[in-house]
Amino acid sequence: MAPASSLPDLPRSRTHPFHPPPEYEQLRKESPISRFLWPNGVEGWLVTGYSEVRTLLADPRLSINRFNSPPPSVSVVKDRKPEAMLPRSLVAMDPPEHTPWRRAIVKEMTPRWARSMEPRIAAITHEYLDRIREAGQPADLVTDLALPVPSRVICEVLGVPAADQAFFQEQAEVRSQVGAPPEKVNAATTALYEYLGQLVADKRRTGNREDVLGRLVHAEIAGEPAPQDIVVGQAMLLLIAGHETTANMIGLGVATLMDNRELIADLADTAKGTALVEEILRMHAIIQWGIIRRATDDIDVNGVRIAKGDWVVCSLSSANRDESRYSCPHLVDPGQPQAPHLTFGYGVHQCAGQSLARTEVRVVLRELFATFPELRITVPVEELRYRYEMWVYGLYECPVVW
Amino acid sequence: MPRVIVDENRCCGAGLCAQELPDVFDQGEDAVVVVLEENPPAELAERLEAVTFACPSGAIRLVRE
Numbered sequence: 001m002a003p004a005s006s007l008p009d010l011p012r013s014r015t016h017p018f019h020p021p022p023e024y025e026q027l028r029k030e031s032p033i034s035r036f037l038w039p040n041g042v043e044g045w046l047v048t049g050y051s052e053v054r055t056l057l058a059d060p061r062l063s064i065n066r067f068n069s070p071p072p073s074v075s076v077v078k079d080r081k082p083e084a085m086l087p088r089s090l091v092a093m094d095p096p097e098h099t100p101w102r103r104a105i106v107k108e109m110t111p112r113w114a115r116s117m118e119p120r121i122a123a124i125t126h127e128y129l130d131r132i133r134e135a136g137q138p139a140d141l142v143t144d145l146a147l148p149v150p151s152r153v154i155c156e157v158l159g160v161p162a163a164d165q166a167f168f169q170e171q172a173e174v175r176s177q178v179g180a181p182p183e184k185v186n187a188a189t190t191a192l193y194e195y196l197g198q199l200v201a202d203k204r205r206t207g208n209r210e211d212v213l214g215r216l217v218h219a220e221i222a223g224e225p226a227p228q229d230i231v232v233g234q235a236m237l238l239l240i241a242g243h244e245t246t247a248n249m250i251g252l253g254v255a256t257l258m259d260n261r262e263l264i265a266d267l268a269d270t271a272k273g274t275a276l277v278e279e280i281l282r283m284h285a286i287i288q289w290g291i292i293r294r295a296t297d298d299i300d301v302n303g304v305r306i307a308k309g310d311w312v313v314c315s316l317s318s319a320n321r322d323e324s325r326y327s328c329p330h331l332v333d334p335g336q337p338q339a340p341h342l343t344f345g346y347g348v349h350q351c352a353g354q355s356l357a358r359t360e361v362r363v364v365l366r367e368l369f370a371t372f373p374e375l376r377i378t379v380p381v382e383e384l385r386y387r388y389e390m391w392v393y394g395l396y397e398c399p400v401v402w
Numbered sequence: 403m404p405r406v407i408v409d410e411n412r413c414c415g416a417g418l419c420a421q422e423l424p425d426v427f428d429q430g431e432d433a434v435v436v437v438l439e440e441n442p443p444a445e446l447a448e449r450l451e452a453v454t455f456a457c458p459s460g461a462i463r464l465v466r467e
Contacts, residue, residue: 058460103415103432110429111421340456348414350458355417 007037010046012074017386018256018283019330020317024048028322033304038072044311045304046290050322050339053314055301057347062293062312063094064349071292072311075178087193087233095348100222105234106352108157108212114355117153121360124152125367133371138378141398145368146250147243150360154242157356158235159211160199168192172240176390189236196235200228212238238353245286246357248387248394250364252284253277255381255395257365260332264373267366275334277362282341283332285316288393291345316342372402403444404464408435412461419453419462426450435461 011023027034032049033056047053056062090101128148132139139145151169155162174180174188200217208214213235219226257264257280266272290313299306306312321329325339344351351357369375377384378399385396406426415433419426423446430436442450454462 058458099414103434106415106417107429107431107433110415110433111417112429340452346458348459350414350416355421 005037005041005043007035007043010036010038010072010074012039012289014388017382017384018252020288020315020321024315024318024321025323028318028324033302033306036072038074038313039076040070040073042070042072042311044072044292044313045306047312047314048318050319050325050342052302053316053319053342054346056293056299056312057291057314057342057345057349059299059301059347060095061295061297061299063296064098064293065092065094067294071294072313074289077179077181087189087236088230089233089237090352091237091349092233098348101230101234102348102352104216104219104221104226105212105238108215109353109356111355114359117157117356118359118363120156121149121153121363122367125149125364126371129367129371137401138399139401141254141368141400142247142251142395143397145364146254146395146398147247149364150246150250151243153356153360154239157212158238158242159203159208159213160196160239164195167195168239169243172244175240176244176392178389178391192236192239193232196239197228197232200231200235204228241351242353242356244392246360248286248392249281249284249357249361251395251398252286252393253280253361253365254368254375254398254400255377255384256280256283256332257369258377258381263332263334264369266334267362267369270362272334273362273366274358275338276332277358277365278338278341279332279334280361281343281358282320282326284393285320285341285343286393287316287391289313289391290315290317316345372400375400375402403441403447404450404466406437406440406442406450407463407465408437409461409463410434412459414459414461416458418456418458422453422456423449427453 011021013021015022027048032052033045033047035043036046037043047056090098093101128145132144151165152162155165171188171192174184200213203214204217209218216234217226217231263276266276293312295306295308295310295312297308319342323329327336344354378401387394387396413435417429417433419435420429426439426442428436428438450464454464
């Protein structure tokens with residue numbers, strides 16, 4: 001048994017659903033890189049300052065590689081096997097292995113391509129808005145709009161049959177629960193892995209190069225044919241990250257706009273709508289427990305020595321509220337000088353789908369409020385059910401009338 | 403005005419530069435950055451600084467001679 005830690009417990013209670021734990025403010029001011037004990041008994045560094053998070057996420061001495069011992073975690077589930085969470089993918093690879101895979105994927109998702117997707121995203125959005133209108137009031141925007149639209153979009157992009165949406169949404173939801181028992185997580189992972197394995201094998205067999213997974217399975221990576229098991233790992237990452245995060249951001253965006261109704265008009269204008277969405281993204285860094293790295297060497301940063309082997313957890317939500325960067329850190333203010341937020345991370349692992357996500361959030365919110373200008377949530381936003389117990393923060397439901 | 407220098411090996415293809423300043427940057431093969439205008443006009447100075455700061459891989463440098 002390990003000796004008891006003398007470190008303080010990680011602060012992790014929110015006092016408002018839109019804001020990170022209040023202790024982070026003092027940490028940013030006094031010790032933006034400090035050691036804590038995580039609920040699973042593992043010690044690590046919590047990084048809360050904007051410039052410290054940026055500096056460390058850009059440091060090649062911090063590895064994202066699949067870890068051979070349990071990282072600091074808010075999950076206290078016994079026998080959780082982090083390596084069972086996902087097959088190998090971008091989020092388990094360091095450069096130089098990471099570089100050719102990253103390129104093969106990001107070339108499919110450039111900002112220019114995301115802009116070209118706008119009409120298709122709007123059309124899909126209207127399909128679901130029509131259903132909402134037909135079904136009548138009230139509606140739950142999470143199940144009726146925020147979840148299915150990004151899910152349909154990523155299906156079309158990757159080349160996954162839309163008919164299987166319900167199946168993978170269900171598996172992804174299990175995997176997102178902090179408290180899910182390991183056997184359930186493993187079963188969901190295996191089910192997804194087998195499903196995508198079949199799909200990818202079919203694309204290879206039929207020579208299908210019409211969608212992202214079809215092109216990826218036929219790609220050469222660093223001069224070699226792409227190994228099928230890694231293509232399946234990448235497929236799982238893109239499928240899960242491609243709908244769950246965006247879905248939660250849309251829900252939180254609607255809730256945020258309820259208290260800032262004067263900003264809804266901004267959505268009609270592309271430039272203003274883009275700035276508003278950046279503020280919504282800054283307010284809600286939904287990877288709520290931060291992103292984890294491990295030091296492969298000693299790192300001296302701001303007078304702190306991070307030792308080789310130490311865990312480092314970068315809090316994106318805290319960095320986004322850094323008082324030294326934002327004049328109104330806790331308010332949605334598209335007019336304030338825009339230090340780029342860190343919701344998509346930073347460094348070579350910055351979100352590969354960020355341009356698609358930005359476009360989806362803006363188009364879905366724009367079409368929603370253009371269709372239902374009087375839309376309102378039926379309870380005060382503080383009383384909605386928030387996903388405190390999930391890896392990806394957001395709303396469980398968003399009941400609305402119009 | 404600064405000269406724009408990029409490191410194609412560092413670039414991770416986010417494309418934020420090409421989106422913000424399409425007359426200066428583009429994305430070529432494998433989404434890697436391409437410089438279209440090595441000596442951009444002075445009025446872009448502020449936006450060039452912003453793009454350089456935002457670049458997630460630190461692939462852009464502004465050199466003042």
